[in-house]
Amino acid sequence: MLEEKPEPSTPTAPAPPPALxxxxxxxxxxxxxxxxxKxxxxxxxxxLGPVKEKLLQASPDGRVSETQLAEALQIPPDYACLTIDxxxxxxxxxxxxxxxxxxxxxxxxxxxQTYKRLLPRTHKDSAAVADVWPSTSAFDGYLSALSPLQLVRSNSRRFIPSQSDEEAHQLSYLQKHMANIIALLAEPVEGExxxxxxxxxxxxxxxxxxIQFGEKGCEGIPLSQATPFFANSDPDMPAAPVPAAQVHDWVSQHITAALEHNAEKAMAKENGPTADLDVTMADAFLNQTRPQSNSSQSGTSMHTTCAYSRSQSFVEGFSKASVVKQTCDIKGHSLKVLNCHDSVIYILxxxxYATxxxxxxxxxxxxxxxxxxxIEHCERVQVITAAKRICIANCRECxxxxxVNQQPLIVGDNHKLQVAPYNTFYAQLEEHMAQIGVVPTVNRWDEPLVLGMVDPHDSLSHPAGVSDAQAESxxxxxxxxxxxxxxxxxxxxESPQSTKYNPFPLPEIYLSSQRKKYSILNDVQQALRDIEIEENKKRELACALHVxxxxxxxxxGNIRQLYCLQGD
Incomplete structure (x- = not known):
């Protein structure tokens, strides 16, 4: 008779799963x-060590006001407000x-703020790169001679770093600086x-x-619960402080493991196709197309396109298309619209976050x-958004x-930008605004805050020989x-709670302009109704107008929008 094995006891402080x-x-x-x-x-x-001590002395409760920050860093109050926001x-x-x-x-x-987006490794095929780019990387700082449109329309989309490339560089930055970061959070043992x-x-x-721990698209777990030294500690009896060196060793081991994991994925991708959710965004597509009813034109359809990669959705590479994404199409809380041309994109x-x-x-x-x-490196785009804040960088004729509830931030090398009040609505807009906290009674669309023309964090915005001059507003x-x-x-x-009008009040000058246009339109329509001509002449006039x-x-190019409207 086989002896029964006792059931294993449940550990009180389990280690995080190795997959995390x-x-x-x-x-x-x-x-x-x-x-x-500054x-x-x-x-x-x-x-930063002395700055931290100065801030803590000025605010014993550990919370810093805009005034305290402006005084500590010797920066203007509007910069302090921008920093905290x-x-x-x-x-x-x-x-x-x-x-x-x-x-x-x-x-x-x-x-x-010292982080700079420089790709940590050069591309293997230097000859192929030289044929397209004037340097080996889109992050090397030599692409400033190209306009935003030339940059994204070159034949080398694959040389723009992927999400995995960027994540690897962020990890490398954290690995290099983690000892300092932990030291800034730590405190000395009393008397030692x-x-x-x-x-x-x-x-x-x-x-x-x-940093966070999480598998693919999940939000992760509380950071302290992933550690062997703080997991399952009682809030009423917190775990004892841990030596900073021990914490640094533990975090560094996990950063190294994450970098090795990314390198293995990159190698597997180079050696053959893999089921990788963090590959380049152009490779990550999952296309779903719903043909429009009553449309006789071949190739005209409304696309609902989903490309997912760890809590992000992507809309990428569309040309001469209408693209619609609603809540059910979105995975995660962040979305990027990339490399789209001559199209209309609806993210409802x-x-x-959105880029x-x-x-x-x-x-x-x-x-x-x-x-x-x-909004970055775009040309001749029109962007309509209800948002807490927006940053516009290196754009032309947009x-x-x-x-927006906060001042629009304009940085980098911009030309011929225009701003206007919000000008649209859809049925769920006010519901969506309430969910994420955008306030319709506050709109600072016409108060742009302009920073320097050179962004030290973006080597693409470094025009040769240009100092940190004032950017164009x-x-x-x-x-x-x-x-x-x-x-x-x-x-x-539609429902009784559906948004029926633009939720942001229009400034009087724009409202007056709208009323004037509506009045002219009504006058033209009435004149056409009242015109006294023979019936066959009326038909000829209507035909000419239609043509x-x-x-x-x-x-x-608005014919695409007409096909979309036919689906309504």
């Missing part, structure tokens, strides 16, 4: 870098807007001096600003964005129809050119 890899939080690196020289401390801990937009959780910034979060935010630094569980949690969903990069001659509607929008759109933008109601999801309208639809 350490990941960098992308948001601070993608949306949290400000080109303000925020960039190149010597790291030597300067930007930090709030990239924190893992929503902070209390009236409580100021946590000192330790702020110090980490200031530390990573700075040589013996320890980290409490509370201080350790601040590292969650920069609540999101925390538009390398697009041209395209209209992009971004529903409701609760944290930040970044128009932005904005409903944006002008207000002529009210006579302001029009409402119609979003078709494809899915018929001219059809010619305009084809010439302007």
């Amino acid at each position: 890899l350490l990941r960098p939080r992308r948001e601070p690196f993608e949306y949290g870098l400000l080109p303000i020289s 925020l960039i401390f190149s010597d790291g801990i030597l300067t 930007t930090l709030a937009s990239v924190l893992p959780a929503d902070p209390d807007p009236n409580a100021g910034a946590d000192v330790h979060d702020l110090i980490l935010f200031l530390y990573i 001096g700075d040589e013996s630094l320890v980290l409490t569980s509370e201080r350790f949690e601040h590292l969650g600003f920069l 969903a609540p999101l925390r 538009v990069y390398g697009c041209s001659d395209t209209t992009i509607v971004l529903g409701a964005i609760g944290k930040a929008v970044r 128009i932005f129809f904005l409903g 944006a002008t207000r759109l002529d009210p006579d050119l302001f029009t409402n933008f119609l979003i078709p109601n494809w899915y018929g999801s 001219h309208f059809k010619d305009w639809l084809y010439a302007s």
